[in-house]
Amino acid sequence: MLEDARAAAVDRWLLGGDYGTPSPWPLETLDRLRQLRDATWIRGNGERWLREPDERPEVKEAYERFTPDVPEDVVDWLYRLPERAELDGNLYVHGSPTSRASHPRPRKERSASWPVSTTAPSSSATAISSSVAPARGTRRW
Numbered sequence: 001m002l003e004d005a006r007a008a009a010v011d012r013w014l015l016g017g018d019y020g021t022p023s024p025w026p027l028e029t030l031d032r033l034r035q036l037r038d039a040t041w042i043r044g045n046g047e048r049w050l051r052e053p054d055e056r057p058e059v060k061e062a063y064e065r066f067t068p069d070v071p072e073d074v075v076d077w078l079y080r081l082p083e084r085a086e087l088d089g090n091l092y093v094h095g096s097p098t099s100r101a102s103h104p105r106p107r108k109e110r111s112a113s114w115p116v117s118t119t120a121p122s123s124s125a126t127a128i129s130s131s132v133a134p135a136r137g138t139r140r141w
Contacts, residue, residue, distance in 0.1 A: 011037075014087065017044020017094035021078065022066030030074065043081035044094035051079045 013036045020029030033039070045054070050067065053060060067075075084093045091097055 013037075013039035014085065014092055015039055015041045016092065017042055017081075018046035019044075019078065021046055021050060021070060022062040024066060026066065026070055027074070030078075040085050040087060040092075041081050042085050042092060042094055043078070043083050047078040047081055050075045 015033060015036075019033060019041075020026040023029060049059065049063060050070070053063065084091060084097065086092070
């Protein structure tokens, strides 16, 4: 994939979360991703689960098996990544802009449109303006 991107002269990267934790090679994966120039990182549920564990047994087992060797400073860095990014007028999230990636609201509670919060998460300095229509690049459920 990286060779294809290089051949296409990609010069910016949007990294959408779940960066190899848990996996057999989380540090190697992160080291490779950190080499990408002009990369924007957002946090996925995988990074959140490093501090706020998912209760499903298979998820807990994977994190217990593959993350004990991830240094605490790396866990802190991944957990503090912003949950969203706005680039060129487009909103990017790992999942839904109105719910946490692993905890979507039940279908009956979802609104017909996706109003985007005017308050950015504390880990992000980017303020997202309010809208009653889905941001470009998102879809309705």
